[in-house]
Amino acid sequence: MYQQLNSILVLLFISLFFIISSSTDTITLTSPVKDGDVLVSSGENFALGFFSPRNSSNRYVGIWYNKVSEQTIVWVANRDQPITNSSGILSIDETGNLVLHEQDRRFGFWSTNISVAVTNDAFSAQLLDTGNLVIFKGQNKAVYSWQSFDYPTNTLLPGMKFGVDKKTGLNRIVTSWKSSVNPGVGDYLYKMEFVGSTQLFLYKGMTKVWRTGSWTGHGWSGVQAMTQNYIFNVSYINNNDEVYVVYLIRNSSIFSRLMVNESGNVERLTWHEASHGWIGFWSAPNERCDGYNYCGPFGICDPYKSGNFECECFPGYEPQSAPDWYLRDGSKGCKIKNETQICKDGEGFVELAHAKVPDTSTASVNMSLDLKACEQFCLKNCTCMGYAIADISNGGRGCITWYGDMIDTRTFSDGGQSLYIRVDATELANSLSNKPKSSHKNLYMVIGMPMIAVGILSCFFFFCCIRKKKGNRLKQKVGYNFATSSKSLEGSFMNNDIGENVDLNAFDMSTIVVATDNFSLLSKLGEGGFGSVYKGKLQNGQEIAVKRLSQSSGQGMQEFTNEVTLIAKLQHRNLVRLLGYCFHKDEKMLVYEYLPNKGLDSFIFDQEKGSLLDWKKRFQIIRGIVRGLLYLHQDSRLRIIHRDLKASNVLLDANLNPKISDFGMARIFGADQDQAITRRVVGTYGYMSPEYAMEGLFSVKSDVYSFGILVLEIISGRKNNSYYLENSVNLIGHVWDLWKQDKALTVVDSALGNSFDAREIILCIHVGILCVQESATDRPTMTEVAFMLNNRDTKLPSPNQPAFIFRQLNYGKDSTSTSLSGGVGSVYNETITHVHAR
The missing domain is CATH 2.90.10.10 (Bulb-type lectin domain)
Incomplete structure (x- = not known):
């Protein structure tokens, strides 16, 4: 009996064991x-x-x-x-x-x-x-x-998709631990972005730290360890539903992982059983050339270069700042040489081998072109700065072309891919003459043949010049409107074909509705002349700001096209970042990075929040705006006029750094264009320059005028159209009166108390008044403004009377209703044919 009971208990135990x-x-x-x-x-x-x-x-x-x-x-x-x-x-x-x-x-x-x-x-x-x-x-x-x-948290495992679900907006992001003993979300973030060509970025907060380079078909152009003998089978998928990369281990007995550590490194680790430890297989960034944009725009970082400085300029380029370059600081990058003439006969491309190609955020991709067609496609467009093959596997296919600043380029001793830099005929000849003699036989084909062709076609030279002059006069009359080589961007957008010209995230309406809680009032951040802005949160946790354009507003497809095409190509820390767009029936929406502190106006025009901005921070904001405008006017490839600069269009990030936003009214100028005329005057009253408001004439000096108003508003904490005593009905007149009486400091915002640098305040007021002078020719450029604000001891010119110095008038029985401007003829009582002000 006991033995039977024991057997039953054993069977029950075994059964229970298998169940568990x-x-x-x-x-x-x-x-x-x-x-x-x-x-x-x-x-x-x-x-x-x-x-x-x-x-x-x-x-x-x-x-x-x-x-x-x-x-x-x-x-x-x-x-x-x-x-x-x-x-x-x-x-x-x-x-x-x-x-x-x-x-x-x-x-x-x-x-x-x-x-x-x-x-x-x-x-x-x-x-x-x-x-x-x-x-x-x-x-x-x-x-x-x-x-x-x-x-994922801080680790990517084999078989894990790393990338974006286009339908849901899910972006699988890897984030570091706070420390080795705290698994909370840390400072470093590793994610995929596919503006232009797909790339992976390592961020610290909002700052880019390192970039993989674009996908080449074999791997990432900036990850040298990814060869055909790699221990992983790497698959890259990009279709209508998703874009991702997945690593599959070739040997299932190997444990390997990719992680982002607390020190800000992406590293590949493999378990070594014999030593009972993790062996580092690869990591980045691990040298100075890995640092994002280390050598600035049009700079190349070459770690194998002789000497202590790794940076050099693209062929045909020279340092933007020679003194900084001499001091081993390449962050400002390079500029095209003064004597260089692009879009002239005999120009071509110089090959940069074994390169990590530049950030493709300023590039476009066309997978239907081969290498030769890619060269011709770039050569026909004067704004194309260089090109590369998108997929170097199986003989190569696809074309990447760059149109803005080419940043974050470096070379390797092996690996990478070929990058082709646009140069003029002189630079092309120099590069060919420096090649081995065996390559000189190509000199005839590259230079001789084009010269013969030029000779044959010289009889048409006079005719072509006449047509070009006519075309230039037409551009100066109506303003330069950016277009692609195949069709205008506006036409492309009208056909809902954005992706052909600008590579951005195309969000589904359902994704936006979920993110903004169906555009609830609680999600609403504010409302402007062209619609409302809502805060949203994507499924992956990323916070966004959605600009929903009002169907009854004046902003149509042209303005929408402007904003998307312009801001998608612009890369600067003082410009707001556009993440994508959404089309749905008559709805047009823009999706931006979310900036928690909203607009500058919410601080400087608010008594309580104004105290959060001390003078040091306000001065930093002014200089940040200067850097953003300087980039738009001078440092970007094409000159861009914002046309609607104001306090509400300067957003502040978490650290209160300024970012210029709202490019719906912006216009692009050609390199040789100084001004343009429009019958459709757009912008905001109080910030418009007189020549623009009265005559529709705009230029970089129009933005300078708006900047001057903004500076005075930042200092005073008052809007330009506020009511002032002593006969002045706007801020400009009030400040001008105080300036003439040597009482300019009395305009300072009371929220600052006495904790400010009086010399800096006077300097900024002086610069502000110079920027709002009546005549556009009297106003400084943003380059001159930057110099003035960074050199306090420089003697500044005396300002002439500003524009729009309105006075209060006592209307009697015989009086007229004309607004005078102190005798200088700035009368603002005309009717403009097409005015769209906000």
């Missing part, structure tokens, strides 16, 4: 994971449970390697909400969500927070042998509703 072991990788409604329990994947590669970092009593739910002797965490659920005791439970509820809570359920620390249609099917969560935690629906586990691979 068969469910050790799964969480069900009745089988949660408590602190102390561990799930192990079927192949025993990975484990899930509670853990505490070294020297910490906080408890987290994580996934780690089960077969590695050193506990290595690859995923954490409650990164920023640790449990301070051992009462935690990870369970799955009736709605199909994983929930981390304490035993009494009074407080939830983490949840998958997904919405699933209510069904009678049971939900379960299973830890797979890939390290992926997946929520399944139904007994057959045919459908899953959530997976940890879509929400």
Whole structure:
């Protein structure tokens, strides 16, 4: 009897063992994971449970390697909400969500927070042998509703998609831990961006630290270790639904991971069993040339260059600032040589071999062109600065062409790809003469043949010159309107064909609706003349600002085209970043980076918030605006006139750094164009220059005038159209009166108290008045403004009377209703044919 009972107990124990072991990788409604329990994947590669970092009593739910002797965490659920005791439970509820809570359920620390249609099917969560935690629906586990691979922490595992789901907007982003003992979200972020060609970026906060380069077909152009003998099978997918890269391990017995560490490095680590440790296979950035934009625009970083300075300029370019270059500071980059003449006979391209091609944020991609067609395509467009093959595998296909500043370029001893830089005939001849003699036989084909062709066509020279002059006169009359070589951008947008010209995220309406909570009032950030702006949050957690253009506003397809095409090509820390756009029936929306401090106007015109901006910060904001305008007017490839610069169009980031926004009214000038005339005057009263408001004539000096108003507003904390005493009805007149009486400091915002530098204040007021002078020719350029503000001891010219010095008039029986301007003829009582002011 005893023996039979013993046998039964053994059988029950064995059965119970198999029941338990068969469910050790799964969480069900009745089988949660408590602190102390561990799930192990079927192949025993990975484990899930509670853990505490070294020297910490906080408890987290994580996934780690089960077969590695050193506990290595690859995923954490409650990164920023640790449990301070051992009462935690990870369970799955009736709605199909994983929930981390304490035993009494009074407080939830983490949840998958997904919405699933209510069904009678049971939900379960299973830890797979890939390290992926997946929520399944139904007994057959045919459908899953959530997976940890879509929400990585600091680690990418083999088989994990790294990239963007275009339909949902999900961007799988990797973020570092705060420290080695704190798995909270840290400073460093690694993500995919596909403006132009697909690239991966490492950020510290909002600052780009390192870039992989574009995808070449074999790998990333800036990751030298990615060769054909790589231990991974790397797949890159880009279709209508998603764009991502996935690494599959060739040898399943190898444990390898890619992670972003707390020090700001992306590194590939492989487990070495013999030494019981992780071996570093590759990391970046690890040298100065890896630093993003280390040598500035049109600069090349060459770590193999002799001497202590790695930077050199593109062929045909010279340092932007020779003194800085001499001091081994290449951050300002290079500019085209003064004597260089692009778009002239005999020009061509110089090859830069083994290169990490420039940031493609200022580039366009056409996959239908081969190398020769790519060269001809770039050569026909005078704004094209260089080109490269998009996919170098299988003989090469696709064409990348750059149109703005070419930044973050470097060379390798091996790897990379060829980059072709546009140069004039002189530079091309010099580059050919420096080649080995074996290549001189090409000199005839490259230079001789074009010269013969020029000789044959010389009889048409006079005719062509006449046509060109006529074309230039026409451009000066109507303003320069940017166009692609095949069709105008406006026409492209009218046909809803944005992607052919500008590579940006095209958001679905459903994504925007979800992100903004259906444009709820709680999400609304503000409202302007052309629509409302809403705060949104994408599914991946990224915060955005959505500019929803009003259907009844004056901004139509032309303004929408302007804003998208301009800002997508502009790259500067003092310009707001455009993330994408959305078309839906009559709806037009722009999606920007979200800047938490909104517009400058919300600070300087508010008594309470104004005190948050001391004079040091206001002076930094003024100089930041100067840098942004200087880039638009001079440093970008084409001269850009903003035409609507004002306090509300200067946004402030988390650190109160200024970023110029709203390019709907902006216009592009040709390199040799100084001004243009329009019958459609747009902008904001109070910021318009007199020649623009009265005659429709605009130039860089129009922006200078608006900047001058903005400077005076920042100093005074008052709007230009505010009511002032002593006969002045605007800020300009008030400041001018005080300036003539040597009482300019009395205009300073009371929120500043007495804690300001009087010399800097006077300097800024002086510069502001110079910028708002009546005559555009009297106003300084932004280059001169930058020099004035950075050289306090420079003697500034005496300002002439500003424009629009209105006076209050006492209307009597015989009086007229004319607004006088102190005798200088600035009368603002004319009717303009087409005025669209905000």
